[in-house]
Amino acid sequence: MSALQAWLDQPSVTIMLIGALVGIAASLLGAFLVLRRESMLSDAISHSVLLGIVVVYLLTGTVDTPLQVVGAALAGLVTVWATDLLVRSRRVKQDAAIGLVFPALFAVAVLLINLYARDVHLDTDAVLLGEIAFAWLDVVSLGQLEVARSLLTMLVITAVNLAFVVLLYKELKLATFDPGLATALGKRPTLVGYALLGLVSVTAVGAFDAVGAILFVAFVIVPPTTAYLLTDRLWRMLAYGCVVAVGSSLAGYALARAYDVSVGGSMASATGAFLLLALLFGRHGLIARALGRRAPRAPQAADGSVVAEVSLAGPAEHGRGS
Amino acid sequence: MGEEVERALSTAQGVHEPSLALHVEDLTASYASGAVLWDVDMNVPPGVLAAIVGPNGAGKSTLLKCVIGALRPAAGHVYVFGRPYRQQRHRVAYVPQRTSVDWDFPTTALDVVTMGLYGRLGWLRRPGKREDDEAHEALAMVGMDAFAERQISQLSGGQQQRVFLARALVQDADLYLMDEPFAGVDATTERAIVDLFKDLRRRGKTVVAVHHDLQTVATYFDWLALLNVRLIAQGPVREVYTAEHLRAAYGPRVVLLEQTAEA
Numbered sequence: 340m341s342a343l344q345a346w347l348d349q350p351s352v353t354i355m356l357i358g359a360l361v362g363i364a365a366s367l368l369g370a371f372l373v374l375r376r377e378s379m380l381s382d383a384i385s386h387s388v389l390l391g392i393v394v395v396y397l398l399t400g401t402v403d404t405p406l407q408v409v410g411a412a413l414a415g416l417v418t419v420w421a422t423d424l425l426v427r428s429r430r431v432k433q434d435a436a437i438g439l440v441f442p443a444l445f446a447v448a449v450l451l452i453n454l455y456a457r458d459v460h461l462d463t464d465a466v467l468l469g470e471i472a473f474a475w476l477d478v479v480s481l482g483q484l485e486v487a488r489s490l491l492t493m494l495v496i497t498a499v500n501l502a503f504v505v506l507l508y509k510e511l512k513l514a515t516f517d518p519g520l521a522t523a524l525g526k527r528p529t530l531v532g533y534a535l536l537g538l539v540s541v542t543a544v545g546a547f548d549a550v551g552a553i554l555f556v557a558f559v560i561v562p563p564t565t566a567y568l569l570t571d572r573l574w575r576m577l578a579y580g581c582v583v584a585v586g587s588s589l590a591g592y593a594l595a596r597a598y599d600v601s602v603g604g605s606m607a608s609a610t611g612a613f614l615l616l617a618l619l620f621g622r623h624g625l626i627a628r629a630l631g632r633r634a635p636r637a638p639q640a641a642d643g644s645v646v647a648e649v650s651l652a653g654p655a656e657h658g659r660g661s
Numbered sequence: 662m663g664e665e666v667e668r669a670l671s672t673a674q675g676v677h678e679p680s681l682a683l684h685v686e687d688l689t690a691s692y693a694s695g696a697v698l699w700d701v702d703m704n705v706p707p708g709v710l711a712a713i714v715g716p717n718g719a720g721k722s723t724l725l726k727c728v729i730g731a732l733r734p735a736a737g738h739v740y741v742f743g744r745p746y747r748q749q750r751h752r753v754a755y756v757p758q759r760t761s762v763d764w765d766f767p768t769t770a771l772d773v774v775t776m777g778l779y780g781r782l783g784w785l786r787r788p789g790k791r792e793d794d795e796a797h798e799a800l801a802m803v804g805m806d807a808f809a810e811r812q813i814s815q816l817s818g819g820q821q822q823r824v825f826l827a828r829a830l831v832q833d834a835d836l837y838l839m840d841e842p843f844a845g846v847d848a849t850t851e852r853a854i855v856d857l858f859k860d861l862r863r864r865g866k867t868v869v870a871v872h873h874d875l876q877t878v879a880t881y882f883d884w885l886a887l888l889n890v891r892l893i894a895q896g897p898v899r900e901v902y903t904a905e906h907l908r909a910a911y912g913p914r915v916v917l918l919e920q921t922a923e924a
Contacts, residue, residue: 429692506785516776522729522730523755567767570767572768
C-alpha cells in the first residue's frame with residue numbers, strides 16, 4: 340500500500356495518469372462521434388457545460404458536488420437538443436447550428452459568473468486551458484490512500500465510459516452505422532445518441548479541471564481519427580484510439596519536461612504527431628493510397644468486382660430479366 | 662382457445678385487419694417543408710411482391726419510415742399483420758436505401774449481416790457462433806459468402822446491396838420492407854434480387870419495395886401501389902399498371918415511359 344502511495348505521490352505519475360485517463364475516456368466516446376460526423380459537438384459541449392456548472396452553483400452554492408456533473412450533463416444535452424432543433428428547421432446547416440448554440444450558452448455562463456459569482460473559484464481561463472501540471476496538489480483520501488481529486492474523478496468516469504462502450508457496443512455500432520435499421524429493430528438510436536453525448540458532457544466536466552476544454556477536444560477527436568486510418572474494424576479503432584491517447588499523454592509529458600512548456604499543450608501536440616504518422620504511413624494513409632493506385636486490389640478495380648461476381652454467379656446474364 | 666374467445670381478445674388488444682400483411686390507414690405525414698403524404702390508405706395482402714411506385718418526392722420512402730416508426734405521422738395508423746408495428750418487429754425486416762449509410766464504416770460484410778439479428782439478441786447480449794453461422798448462411802443465399810470478411814467499402818454497389826439483402830434474410834421475417842433495392846445495382850445483382858423475391862413469395866413471405874423503374878415493375882412485382890403524396894391506385898399489378906393511373910401519378914410526361922415499357 341505504501342509503495343503505491345509513494346508512486347502516486349510523484350507529481351509526474353499523477354499528471355501522466357490523469358492525462359492517460361482523460362485520453363481513454365474521451366477517445367472511447369470520440370470514436371463514435373467521429374464516425375457519426377458529430378465530432379465538433381464535443382467542442383460545443385466542452386464549452387456549454389460551464390453553464391450547467393454555474394447554474395448548479397447559483398442554485399446550491401457549491402462547485403464540488405455530483406450535482407455539478409448532473410447540471411453539466413444537462414447543459415451538454417441542451418446544446419445537442421438545441422442544435423438538433425435548428426437543423427431540423429431546415430433553415431440552418433449543422434455546422435452553423437453548433438456554432439450558434441454553444442457560444443450563446445457559454446456567453447450566458449460567463450455573464451452569470453460576472454453578475455452573481457465573482458467571488459467563487461470559476462476561472463474562465465482555466466475552462467479553456469486547465470492546469471494539469473497542478474492537478475496533484477488537490478488530493479482526497481480514499482481509504483488509506485491519498486489520491487489527486489482529478490485522478491479519482493477521471494478513474495470513475497473512465498470506468499463508466501468503458502462499461503458503456505463494452506455493454507452497449509452493438510447498439511452503439513448499429514445506431515452509428517444504420518440508424519434506420521436501429522429504429523426498425525427497436526434499438527432506440529436517438530436515445531443511444533443522447534446517452535453517448537450525455538457521457539461526453541460528463542467526461543468534459545471531469546476533464547475540465549485537469550486538462551481544459553481544448554485538450555479534451557483534442558483527445559475526443561484526434562486519437563480516434565488516427566485509429567481510423569490504421570484499421571477497418573471498429574473494436575480495433577477503439578483499442579488503437581486508447582493506445583494513441585495514452586501514448587500522447589506519456590510523450591506529451593516527457594516533451595513538456597524536456598522543453599519546459601505547457602503539459603496540456605504538448606499532450607495535444609503529441610496526438611497531432613501520431614495523427615501525422617498515421618496519415619502518412621497508416622493502412623489507409625496517403626502513402627498506402629498512392630501505392631494502391633498504382634497496383635489496385637482486385638475488388639477495388641474498375642472491372643475487378645464484375646469478374647468476381649461473374650465467377651460466383653456462373654455465366655453472366657446481362658440485360659434485364661424479362 | 663375457442664375462436665370466439667380469440668376474436669374477443671383480438672378486438673380487446675386492438676387488432677386491425679389481421680388478414681393483411683400491411684394496413685395503412687389515413688396516413689398523413691409532413692416534414693418542415695410541407696406535406697409528404699396526404700391521407701393514404703394502403704393495403705397489402707400477405708404473400709405478394711408489392712411495389713410502391715411514384716415520382717420523386719411522392720413520399721415513398723417516407724411511407725416506409727412511418728411504418729417502422731422512424732417518422733411520426735401527423736395522423737393515421739399503421740398495422741402489420743393486424744397489430745401495431747411495435748408488437749410485430751420480429752416479423753418485419755427493413756432494408757434502408759443503400760446510400761443512406763456510410764460504407765467507409767470500419768466493419769465487414771459478415772458483421773453488417775449480423776446486425777439483422779441485434780433485435781433478437783436484445784440489449785447487452787453479444788452475437789456468438791450461432792449468429793455467425795446464420796449470417797454466413799444468409800450471405801451464401803445472395804452469393805456473397807466469399808466476401809464475408811471483406812471491409813464493406815471494398816464491395817461494389819451491387820455487392821453492398823446484396824449484403825443488405827442478406828441482412829434482411831437473416832431476420833427470417835414475414836414482411837420485407839425495402840427502400841429502392843434495385844437502385845444502382847449491376848445486372849447480376851438485379852437477377853439475384855428477382856430470384857430472391859420469387860423464393861420469398863414461394864415461402865409465403867410478403868415484400869413491399871419502393872421501386873423507381875416503371876419498365877420493370879410489371880415483370881418483377883405482382884402488386885402495385887401508385888403514390889404521389891396521395892395514393893393514386895393500388896391492387897394487382899395488371900389492374901393498376903394502366904396508362905390512366907400512371908398519368909394520374911406522373912403527369913402527361915409518362916406517355917413516353919409507358920411506350921418504352923410496352924416496346
